[in-house]
Amino acid sequence: MTHRASDIQTILQMFSYMRPSGSAAETAFVERYLTPLGFQRDEFKNLYLQIGASPSILWSSHMDTVHSVSGTQTLSLKDGILSLSRKSKKGASSCLGADDTAGVWLMTEMVKAGIEGLYVIHHAEERGCIGSSNLVQHNSKFVAGIQAAIAFDRRGYDSVITHQSWGRTASDAFANSLAAILGGDYKPDDTGTYTDTNEYAGIIPECTNISVGYYDQHTRRETQNVEFLLDLRDTLLAADWSQLVIERDPQSDPYEDAGWDSVDYGYSSRTRGYSSSTSLSSKGLTVEYLVKQYPDIVADILEGQGWDAEHLHAEIGAYYGGHFDDDQNERNAA
Numbered sequence: 266m267t268h269r270a271s272d273i274q275t276i277l278q279m280f281s282y283m284r285p286s287g288s289a290a291e292t293a294f295v296e297r298y299l300t301p302l303g304f305q306r307d308e309f310k311n312l313y314l315q316i317g318a319s320p321s322i323l324w325s326s327h328m329d330t331v332h333s334v335s336g337t338q339t340l341s342l343k344d345g346i347l348s349l350s351r352k353s354k355k356g357a358s359s360c361l362g363a364d365d366t367a368g369v370w371l372m373t374e375m376v377k378a379g380i381e382g383l384y385v386i387h388h389a390e391e392r393g394c395i396g397s398s399n400l401v402q403h404n405s406k407f408v409a410g411i412q413a414a415i416a417f418d419r420r421g422y423d424s425v426i427t428h429q430s431w432g433r434t435a436s437d438a439f440a441n442s443l444a445a446i447l448g449g450d451y452k453p454d455d456t457g458t459y460t461d462t463n464e465y466a467g468i469i470p471e472c473t474n475i476s477v478g479y480y481d482q483h484t485r486r487e488t489q490n491v492e493f494l495l496d497l498r499d500t501l502l503a504a505d506w507s508q509l510v511i512e513r514d515p516q517s518d519p520y521e522d523a524g525w526d527s528v529d530y531g532y533s534s535r536t537r538g539y540s541s542s543t544s545l546s547s548k549g550l551t552v553e554y555l556v557k558q559y560p561d562i563v564a565d566i567l568e569g570q571g572w573d574a575e576h577l578h579a580e581i582g583a584y585y586g587g588h589f590d591d592d593q594n595e596r597n598a599a
């Protein structure tokens with residue numbers, strides 16, 4: 266068996282686990298793949314492992330998937346694209362879970378290769394970044410000396426995220442230097458939603474998230490480009506991380522180029538949740554404005570709450586009295 270063929274076997278096995286946060290399948294996955302590598306749990310249920318005496322990069326992914334049930338699922342691999350098997354019945358599995366099994370797999374590969382870093386596989390990202398937000402709030406010295414937090418938790422093939430949750434979390438200089446290291450189509454992308462590295466943005470200079478080759482996360486149509494993932498692994502193992510440019514001041518105003526001036530979000534240490542919706546709307550911020558300005562983030566929020574395209578389509582159709590015509594709508598939009 267070639268090297269890649271055995272990698273693909275491992276990927277197929279790891280991706281078969283449906284791991285809602287705190288589930289039995291999650292525990293089994295940890296015991297099978299992470300404990301043997303030396304990962305330990307912190308008091309917030311994050312899994313961590315340090316390689317090197319004083320690493321400057323925190324590698325980030327998350328343990329949980331958005332599956333509604335714990336267990337294993339049947340997969341299909343066709344032309345290098347991994348998806349749920351057609352045989353997997355509706356209700357048996359709600360998504361592929363490449364978000365974020367892809368990121369976890371990459372980190373296990375980097376650990377096996379001895380790449381220096383502070384590795385954190387976060388607890389309950391899909392429930393609102395619980396593990397990372399607890400770590401930052403209660404044990405921020407854990408990341409002392411870390412200059413960059415790099416998450417493997419972004420759809421597509423080309424993003425090096427510079428903005429999350431409306432604010433800047435990484436400098437363009439950093440994003441360009443990381444894109445140069447990664448090669449391919451990678452480039453700075455300011456349309457990030459949020460993942461665990463957003464929680465660190467007030468204490469770590471450069472916080473980003475990079476594409477790992479999945480699409481349509483949180484849905485049954487979710488796919489993972491396995492060839493892309495294998496190539497990315499090879500790149501990560503061969504990279505010269507001393508080429509990263511560190512420029513951002515973590516204390517700087519994250520909203521400097523968010524598009525409006527000094528709106529008070531009532532944020533404390535970048536955690537989500539605002540003081541009150543009235544204070545936002547009194548400043549001209551409406552739901553419609555936010556939907557138009559941040560369609561990507563709103564879609565993620567809706568999906569996180571269980572909405573999928575099918576149900577949203579039906580709900581929108583109801584507004585048209587059941588005479589919803591997508592073609593008509595596209596013509597209007599064009």
Ligand SMILES: [Zn+2]
Nearest residue numbers: 364365390418
């Ligand atoms: Zn994710």
